[in-house]
Amino acid sequence: MTSRPSTSSLAPISLATLSDPPIKLIDGAAFDYFLIEMASTLRESAAFATARTKRIEAEMLEAGLIPAATPAVAQSMSKKTGGSAAGPRDSVTSLSSTRGGKSTSSSAAASAVDEEDEPLRARLETIGMHVGTCFAERLCAHRPPFDDTLEVMKFICKDVWVALFDKQVDNLRTNRRGMFQLSDALFKPIQRVSSYLGRGETIKKARLYATLPAGIIRGILATMGYSGTVVPEITSVPQCTLKVNIKLPKSEM
Amino acid sequence: MPSTLKLNAVAFISPQNHPILIRTFSKQDENTIKYHYIAHTSLDIIEERANMTGKLGDCYLGLLYSMEDVAVYGYITPLKVKIVLALALSDAVVKDVEVIMLFKAMHMAYYSAISNPFLRLESSMDSSIDQSPHILVGSPKWKNFRKRVDEIARTLGTS
Numbered sequence: 001m002t003s004r005p006s007t008s009s010l011a012p013i014s015l016a017t018l019s020d021p022p023i024k025l026i027d028g029a030a031f032d033y034f035l036i037e038m039a040s041t042l043r044e045s046a047a048f049a050t051a052r053t054k055r056i057e058a059e060m061l062e063a064g065l066i067p068a069a070t071p072a073v074a075q076s077m078s079k080k081t082g083g084s085a086a087g088p089r090d091s092v093t094s095l096s097s098t099r100g101g102k103s104t105s106s107s108a109a110a111s112a113v114d115e116e117d118e119p120l121r122a123r124l125e126t127i128g129m130h131v132g133t134c135f136a137e138r139l140c141a142h143r144p145p146f147d148d149t150l151e152v153m154k155f156i157c158k159d160v161w162v163a164l165f166d167k168q169v170d171n172l173r174t175n176r177r178g179m180f181q182l183s184d185a186l187f188k189p190i191q192r193v194s195s196y197l198g199r200g201e202t203i204k205k206a207r208l209y210a211t212l213p214a215g216i217i218r219g220i221l222a223t224m225g226y227s228g229t230v231v232p233e234i235t236s237v238p239q240c241t242l243k244v245n246i247k248l249p250k251s252e253m
Numbered sequence: 254m255p256s257t258l259k260l261n262a263v264a265f266i267s268p269q270n271h272p273i274l275i276r277t278f279s280k281q282d283e284n285t286i287k288y289h290y291i292a293h294t295s296l297d298i299i300e301e302r303a304n305m306t307g308k309l310g311d312c313y314l315g316l317l318y319s320m321e322d323v324a325v326y327g328y329i330t331p332l333k334v335k336i337v338l339a340l341a342l343s344d345a346v347v348k349d350v351e352v353i354m355l356f357k358a359m360h361m362a363y364y365s366a367i368s369n370p371f372l373r374l375e376s377s378m379d380s381s382i383d384q385s386p387h388i389l390v391g392s393p394k395w396k397n398f399r400k401r402v403d404e405i406a407r408t409l410g411t412s
Contacts, residue, residue: 020354020361021361130370133367134364136331136332137330137367137368138364140332141330141331141357143312143331145312145329223332224331224332225268225333
């Protein structure tokens with residue numbers, strides 16, 4: 001350990017290093033690359049997991065072990081796949097697939113496509129949640145505790161966005177009852193998304209990439225103790241609006 | 254000049270008031286259970302202090318109370334994880350700055366442990382932060398956490 005002058009007179013050098021480690025930085029472009037690769041890898045992995053679930057479902061149906069009632073299948077699914085990470089997610093897939101089959105929604109094609117992307121979206125959001133948790137711990141390590149949801153949202157818009165994308169959120173609106181709207185005119189993750197199939201495809205792809213930051217926000221809120229949902233809405237690339245809906249604890253209403 | 258602090262025990266408590274880790278560094282083994290008791294009683298005082306200071310609260314809660322031979326200090330992270338330090342009571346002046354640095358080092362150790370993405374592999378997708386990962390503190394995944402906490406105690410002792 002090289003010696004360096006310690007700023008506080010009596011504290012030992014090694015403790016100072018431990019208590020306030022320097023912030024590690026990573027190249028911004030790496031984030032973009034990782035996001036692209038992650039989306040395609042997770043899509044394959046999600047498809048694989050779904051195929052495996054469907055195969056097991058089909059086998060069990062054939063063997064007559066289960067009636068066609070699908071919520072029961074979901075439970076047995078999660079038990080059967082045991083401690084693997086895909087277990088609980090499998091149950092979501094089989095449920096959503098049955099929901100897609102039973103409902104007579106507007107267009108079967110749309111529901112099929114959504115169902116396809118649903119496990120991928122779910123995985124991306126979970127990863128975002130985990131990243132959000134750790135980020136929140138690190139970024140607000142040495143500052144006083146937050147008072148209310150508005151403070152938390154302001155922290156997200158300023159500090160977290162700057163740490164992630166090197167800019168602040170352009171606009172934050174609230175209706176003071178737990179609903180917040182973050183608008184960004186130039187949202188970094190979807191800045192370079194484009195598709196030769198036209199605007200509709202582009203927006204669909206962009207929505208996927210916006211799931212990760214949405215998950216990050218959700219993770220941060222969850223560590224603070226607020227449960228809520230974050231929905232990204234994209235009307236035109238590269239603008240993005242994230243709608244945050246927090247379930248307020250009774251004291252803040 | 255060497256630090257005069259002697260760390261007896263450290264306790265991490267989750268936002269739901271479940272114990273995460275209680276680690277003792279003193280020699281006598283038969284008294285270690287008393288640090289569980291100390292951590293328990295500190296919870297009430299921490300809650301009282303945290304609600305009292307209100308808007309102008311700070312992370313460091315200072316000296317909570319002192320018992321027979323230990324002085325207990327408290328710290329609450331912005332994410333409601335509480336850290337309780339039991340230092341051996343001595344006549345020497347204990348600088349706030351040193352204790353705060355100790356708390357920050359502990360917080361960093363906790364953060365490094367919690368960043369492990371494989372920690373909560375078995376938990377479900379939309380569970381809110383609950384205590385299930387923390388119950389497994391004895392498991393090998395948390396070994397690095399224990400090592401880091403030990404290292405912090407050691408730097409304090411040898412400096």
